[in-house]
Amino acid sequence: MRRPDFDGQWQELSEEVLSGMKEWRLQHPRATLGEMEAALDERLAGLRRRMLENMAEASQTADWREAAEGEKPVCPQCQQPLQRRGEQERGLQTQGGQTISLKRQYGVCPECGVGLFPPG
Numbered sequence: 001m002r003r004p005d006f007d008g009q010w011q012e013l014s015e016e017v018l019s020g021m022k023e024w025r026l027q028h029p030r031a032t033l034g035e036m037e038a039a040l041d042e043r044l045a046g047l048r049r050r051m052l053e054n055m056a057e058a059s060q061t062a063d064w065r066e067a068a069e070g071e072k073p074v075c076p077q078c079q080q081p082l083q084r085r086g087e088q089e090r091g092l093q094t095q096g097g098q099t100i101s102l103k104r105q106y107g108v109c110p111e112c113g114v115g116l117f118p119p120g
């Protein structure tokens, strides 16, 4: 499995959130508690979305490129192993009601020609 650099990425992400929040607070010295909460939620929601993207992309990459023969995704119709056709952006809805955008690997069945994103 490709080793995702979560430490580096997330360190950066959280620093962005923290310094962004500090910045905001300095620019809004008279903010109400509700405004602070909204500003914080907005940043945390962004952090959540990007962490989800990172994790989902890492498992997707692990699923296909490193899969052993016989474990590669197959066409649900013909049971033929899909041929990789690169990556495409795909929007997915999260439980938090946000849309995250993932680069998903896309495959085509050599038998019937159907193209699909394998689950993962």
Ligand SMILES: [Zn+2]
Pocket (backbone or CB within 6 Å): 075, 076, 077, 078, 079, 080, 109, 110, 111, 112, 113, 114
């Ligand atoms: Zn097929």
